[in-house]
Amino acid sequence: MKTVLLILMLVSAVSSHGRGLDLRLFQYPVEDAKKSAESPSPTFAAYIFGENKDRRLPGVQDKHLPIIKQKYRIKVMNEFRLYEQSEMGIDEKILLERYCTRYNRQLVNSLGL
16 A cells, blocks of 8 residues: 555656646745745746747736836746647646745735735
8 A cells, every 4th residue: 555655645746847847846835935034035926828928927916016117026927838839728727826825915915905
């Protein structure tokens, strides 16, 4: 049984590494946002999707977008997609959407926007 679990974990780690996502980066969105808010240059989280490589900034209201684009940095969490032509899987999209939403909402609250 232990061997089966070890093999499954290894396959999962290899497949996520092959996709370019480091799953360790997506474990603690609230804590990461609080650390970013305390840093000298807070950074919001976005991800790239679609054929046009549009940036999506979930968890941020439209009224905050001009302020964020002017004053703060925006980090693209899956920037390897700029060079890869394959389609984004649903599990990757859900992971990115969930993390970025929680991260950005916490960062907006921490910064008082």
